[in-house]
Amino acid sequence: MTLFVLRRAGLLVVSLLVASLLVFVLLRLLPGDVAATIGGIQASPEQLAAIRAGLGLDRSLAVQYGDWLTGVLRGDFGRSQLNGTSVSAELAAKLEVTAPLIAGAIAVAVAVAVPLGTWAAVRHRGWAGGGISALAQIGIAVPALWLALVLVLVFSVTLGWLPAQGFPVDGWAEPGAALESLVLPWIALGLTEGAVLLRFVRSAVLGVLHSDYLRTARAKGLTRTRALLRHGFRNAAVPVVSVLGLQLATLVVGTIVIERVFTLPGVGSMLVTDVGNRDLVKVQGEVFAVVAAVMLIGFAVDLVHRIVDPRLQEAR
Numbered sequence: 001m002t003l004f005v006l007r008r009a010g011l012l013v014v015s016l017l018v019a020s021l022l023v024f025v026l027l028r029l030l031p032g033d034v035a036a037t038i039g040g041i042q043a044s045p046e047q048l049a050a051i052r053a054g055l056g057l058d059r060s061l062a063v064q065y066g067d068w069l070t071g072v073l074r075g076d077f078g079r080s081q082l083n084g085t086s087v088s089a090e091l092a093a094k095l096e097v098t099a100p101l102i103a104g105a106i107a108v109a110v111a112v113a114v115p116l117g118t119w120a121a122v123r124h125r126g127w128a129g130g131g132i133s134a135l136a137q138i139g140i141a142v143p144a145l146w147l148a149l150v151l152v153l154v155f156s157v158t159l160g161w162l163p164a165q166g167f168p169v170d171g172w173a174e175p176g177a178a179l180e181s182l183v184l185p186w187i188a189l190g191l192t193e194g195a196v197l198l199r200f201v202r203s204a205v206l207g208v209l210h211s212d213y214l215r216t217a218r219a220k221g222l223t224r225t226r227a228l229l230r231h232g233f234r235n236a237a238v239p240v241v242s243v244l245g246l247q248l249a250t251l252v253v254g255t256i257v258i259e260r261v262f263t264l265p266g267v268g269s270m271l272v273t274d275v276g277n278r279d280l281v282k283v284q285g286e287v288f289a290v291v292a293a294v295m296l297i298g299f300a301v302d303l304v305h306r307i308v309d310p311r312l313q314e315a316r
Contacts, residue, residue, distance in 0.1 A: 004306060012299050019291045020072065024065050027284050055081050068284070077285030082277055087285040090270065096171055098259070098266035101185055102251050108190025109197050109247065117201025122224070124206060133202065139195025144254060148188035148261045155184060165263040185258050193247050193254075200243045204236035211235070237308050245301030249294040 035051040036043065043051070052058050056067075071078055077087035116132050123129035156164035167181045168174040208214055208228070217227040256268030263269075267286060274282040 001306065005303065008299055008302055012295060015295055016292055019295070020069055020288055021065065023284050023288045023291065024068065025061075027280055027287070028061060068281075072285075072288070077289070078281040080274075080279055080282050082279050082282075087282050090282070091267065091286065091289055094265065094267045094270050097167055097264050098255055098268065101182060101189070101255055101258070101264065101266060102248070104182055104186040105189035105193060105251055105255075106244070106248060108186050109194035110244070112191065112194035113197035113201050117198040118205050118228075120198070120202045121205035121209060122228075124202075132198070136195045136198040136202075139191060140199070142192060142195075144188050144192040145257055145261060147192060148184065148258060151184045151188055152261075167264050181262070181264070185262050185264065188261075189251060189254060189258055193251060197240070197243060197247060201236070201240055204239050205232065208232040208236045234308065238305065241301060241304050241308055245297055245304075248297045248301075252290055252293050252297070 035048045035055070035057065049058070056064065068078055075088060077091065079086055080090075116136075120129040120132040120136075124133075152164045155162045162183050163177075163181055164184075168177040172178050205228070209224075209232070211232075214227050214232055217231050218224060222230065255266060256271065258264070259266040259268040260272065267290070271283065271286045271290075274286065
């Protein structure tokens with residue numbers, strides 16, 4: 001297990017280095033000039049050159065990349081080229097919205113998918129199982145954006161129970177208002193991701209129900225429920241963990257749309273604004289943070305997969 005962790009950690013480090021280089025190079029290929037944005041249309045060529053020199057853009061790309069990467073290794077993602085604010089500090093502040101948004105959405109998805117998916121598998125020959133599968137199929141086809149708009153129309157505009165947009169100015173200093181702001185985004189993301197996860201839970205539990213070891217457990221006197229709880233869920237969890245990891249990665253990107261719909265001041269909203277402003281250093285820090293988060297999720301899923309499924313260790 002230790003050797004596996006070290007190998008995966010080494011691969012993760014190499015992947016992060018490659019990703020940082022790609023993010024840096026690809027952003028330099030984009031059109032636009034932050035010096036022109038700062039100087040305005042009246043700026044002379046000499047003024048633009050002075051702005052570029054002040055931002056360090058007149059140095060070679062290798063030097064710029066080396067400086068940026070050295071800062072990232074220290075936890076410093078650089079400073080905004082437009083207002084000089086710390087990218088790391090802004091990312092940390094925005095994560096106070098984005099991280100609870102992702103955590104709540106995945107909690108809703110699991111809370112919906114695991115019991116209903118298990119029930120659909122156990123009752124797969126009945127109308128209940130068929131009905132749940134049909135609802136899951138509809139849920140997969142529904143975009144999170146459309147569901148978010150419907151939720152706003154029903155629970156905000158019609159019933160007035162929850163806010164349609166925004167987040168408290170003082171953030172989590174007002175926990176009640178902050179939670180109210182996140183309820184609808186949680187439901188919109190959680191139900192769409194939960195519909196996908198439900199299908200995999202159903203398939204995994206269905207496969208376990210027809211396995212030889214579960215029939216053996218029942219032959220020894222265990223009921224179907226006890227056999228499933230004692231022997232079945234651990235094996236069914238292996239493919240579900242993989243899918244859950246992929247969904248976490250897609251949620252990191254999917255929050256960009258939801259944050260814009262509900263006007264949440266998270267990482268996604270900040271990224272869209274900074275791309276429009278051509279704030280290159282902020283954008284590369286934010287994009288690399290998102291890529292690193294996705295890679296770390298993949299690393300964690302690999303470890304959990306290894307722990308949950310002992311057969312992977314025996315196969316070594």
